[in-house]
Amino acid sequence: xxxxxxxxxxxxxxxxxxxxxxxxxxxxxxxxxxxxxxxxxxxxxxxxxxxxxxxxxxxxxxxxxxxxxxxxxxxxxxxxxxxxxxxxxxxxxxxxxxxxxxxxxxxxxxxxxxxxxxxxxxxxxxxxxxxxxxxxxxxxxxxxxxxxxxxxxxxxxxxxxxxxxxxxxxxxxxxxxxxxxxxxxxxxxxxxxxxxxxxxxxxxxxxxxxxxxxxxxxxxxxxxxxxxxxxxxxxxxxxxxxxxxxxxxxxxxxxxxxxxxxxxxxxxxxxxxxxxxxxxxxxxxxxxxxxxxxxxxxxxxxxxxxxxxxxxxxxxxxxxxxxxxxxxxxxxxxxxxxxxxxxxxxxxxxxxxxxxxxxxxxxxxxxxxxxxxxxxxxxxxxxxxxxxxxxxxxxxxxxxxxxxxxxxxxxxxxxxxxxxxxxxxxxxxxxxxxxxxxxxxxxxxxxxxxxxxxxxxxxxxxxxxxxxxxxxxxxxxxxxxxxxxxxxxxxxxxxxxxxxxxxxxxxxxxxxxxxxxxxxxxxxxxxxxxxxxxxxxxxxxxxxxxxxxxxxxxxx
Numbered sequence: 001x002x003x004x005x006x007x008x009x010x011x012x013x014x015x016x017x018x019x020x021x022x023x024x025x026x027x028x029x030x031x032x033x034x035x036x037x038x039x040x041x042x043x044x045x046x047x048x049x050x051x052x053x054x055x056x057x058x059x060x061x062x063x064x065x066x067x068x069x070x071x072x073x074x075x076x077x078x079x080x081x082x083x084x085x086x087x088x089x090x091x092x093x094x095x096x097x098x099x100x101x102x103x104x105x106x107x108x109x110x111x112x113x114x115x116x117x118x119x120x121x122x123x124x125x126x127x128x129x130x131x132x133x134x135x136x137x138x139x140x141x142x143x144x145x146x147x148x149x150x151x152x153x154x155x156x157x158x159x160x161x162x163x164x165x166x167x168x169x170x171x172x173x174x175x176x177x178x179x180x181x182x183x184x185x186x187x188x189x190x191x192x193x194x195x196x197x198x199x200x201x202x203x204x205x206x207x208x209x210x211x212x213x214x215x216x217x218x219x220x221x222x223x224x225x226x227x228x229x230x231x232x233x234x235x236x237x238x239x240x241x242x243x244x245x246x247x248x249x250x251x252x253x254x255x256x257x258x259x260x261x262x263x264x265x266x267x268x269x270x271x272x273x274x275x276x277x278x279x280x281x282x283x284x285x286x287x288x289x290x291x292x293x294x295x296x297x298x299x300x301x302x303x304x305x306x307x308x309x310x311x312x313x314x315x316x317x318x319x320x321x322x323x324x325x326x327x328x329x330x331x332x333x334x335x336x337x338x339x340x341x342x343x344x345x346x347x348x349x350x351x352x353x354x355x356x357x358x359x360x361x362x363x364x365x366x367x368x369x370x371x372x373x374x375x376x377x378x379x380x381x382x383x384x385x386x387x388x389x390x391x392x393x394x395x396x397x398x399x400x401x402x403x404x405x406x407x408x409x410x411x412x413x414x415x416x417x418x419x420x421x422x423x424x425x426x427x428x429x430x431x432x433x434x435x436x437x438x439x440x441x442x443x444x445x446x447x448x449x450x451x452x453x454x455x456x457x458x459x460x461x462x463x464x465x466x467x468x469x470x471x472x473x474x475x476x477x478x479x480x481x482x483x484x485x486x487x488x489x490x491x492x493x494x495x496x497x498x499x500x501x502x503x504x505x506x507x508x509x510x511x512x513x514x515x516x517x518x519x520x521x522x523x524x525x526x527x528x529x530x531x532x533x534x535x536x537x538x539x540x541x542x543x544x545x546x547x548x549x550x551x552x553x554x555x556x
Contacts, residue, residue, distance in 0.1 A: 034085030053178035102168030153211035158191035342494035360493030366454030381408025426454035
């Protein structure tokens with residue numbers, strides 16, 4: 001084993017994606033390959049233990065009257081895919097114990113009290129509540145603290161149960177270990193590696209839920225040392241896992257500290273103090289690159305920039321700009337609106353040249369219509385017929401440039417579908433898609449499905465500013481209904497928004513573009529740093545796992 005360089009470079013790779021998780025797996029790899037502790041002198045202890053274990057399993061199965069154990073076939077040299085360490089033996093999972101599958105409890109069998117039913121979710125998440133069963137169950141499906149359990153469906157892993165007595169559900173094996181062959185903790189490590197190896201092989205199958213069949217699992221080849229060496233391996237694994245716990249705690253502390261500083265910096269911008277805002281903004285923009293280590297932090301930064309933009313806090317005002325009140329008069333000649341504004345106080349204090357207005361005063365609604373399955377004019381013609389699903393098509397991240405359906409003018413007339421002009425901004429108005437807060441801009445005249453809604457903003461506005469405005473509005477705050485949430489035009493049109501002068505709209509858009517480019521560079525820098533750490537981690541792990549002879553050849 002050559003772990004020295006790995007430890008020497010660990011500080012540089014500690015923040016690599018899944019670094020600590022991979023380090024834990026690396027430790028288990030070393031343990032199961034016989035590279036973690038000194039070997040016992042060559043002897044027949046493990047071989048004799050295997051022979052005794054097979055007799056034990058056959059006798060134990062016969063005593064129950066319900067279980068059977070079929071002797072394993074001998075392991076062929078071609079089945080052993082790695083070197084067998086001195087004093088170790090090759091065996092099969094079938095030799096390590098009796099593997100009992102749980103009972104097929106149905107929801108109708110669940111009770112409010114009784115014996116806890118141990119399901120896969122109870123293995124993977126201790127916070128999950130138990131379902132209960134009533135009655136007497138065979139002893140072999142009763143689980144007790146310290147039992148080794150193997151989940152062979154959905155979550156493929158091995159566990160040591162420590163949460164009291166229970167009865168086993170299906171898709172989980174309870175293991176009755178073969179006495180004298182494996183130390184219980186070592187058996188858990190052995191099975192963890194075995195099922196992970198199978199999960200990466202052709203034996204794992206299933207689309208909705210991955211699972212492994214019993215036959216291939218029981219026939220899987222494992223390597224087993226003597227009991228005394230197993231004890232040393234388990235002790236060493238415990239020592240190194242405790243070190244991983246310390247590294248994880250240190251990384252979590254670093255992340256927490258960075259998060260707090262980043263959140264505090266962004267909070268001072270989202271709820272600005274007029275007297276200190278300029279200094280706060282300068283500090284945040286200078287410090288955030290050093291505090292930002294994850295993509296979700298950059299997402300928060302982007303949202304903060306947009307919030308500042310639509311609140312009049314991102315660029316300075318120019319007293320020579322035409323006031324927003326004059327702009328609104330021009331808009332009103334093209335888009336009449338008698339709607340009263342809703343809760344203008346939520347906007348806070350706007351700059352003097354700005355105006356609080358209802359959303360719909362800035363344009364007109366783009367209304368959808370039903371999608372006819374038998375319409376002859378579909379899939380031909382110059383216009384898109386857009387559905388919510390079209391928003392997710394490749395290339396439609398901001399601008400709608402492709403769609404699954406086309407429509408011609410004659411079909412639009414028959415369907416009473418309005419063709420909305422380019423520049424109209426559309427969004428989902430029903431169902432869970434509302435929560436995605438997607439906004440898409442039409443690049444050509446298009447009809448929209450009645451699950452979409454849109455706004456055609458006045459040409460008096462900077463269209464890019466209008467898009468920024470709409471992206472900052474969280475429509476989930478205005479949806480109604482629980483089973484199927486929906487947006488109502490009457491509610492949305494009264495939303496209070498701040499209207500700046502056109503000249504300031506242009507400055508806002510330019511500043512946002514500049515800051516979003518900074519965010520892009522931060523994201524690219526993070527991705528590059530993560531890739532570098534990942535490559536370094538891969539190299540160090542491969543080097544640490546390489547046989548000593550290979551390393552000597554490289555050095556030569």
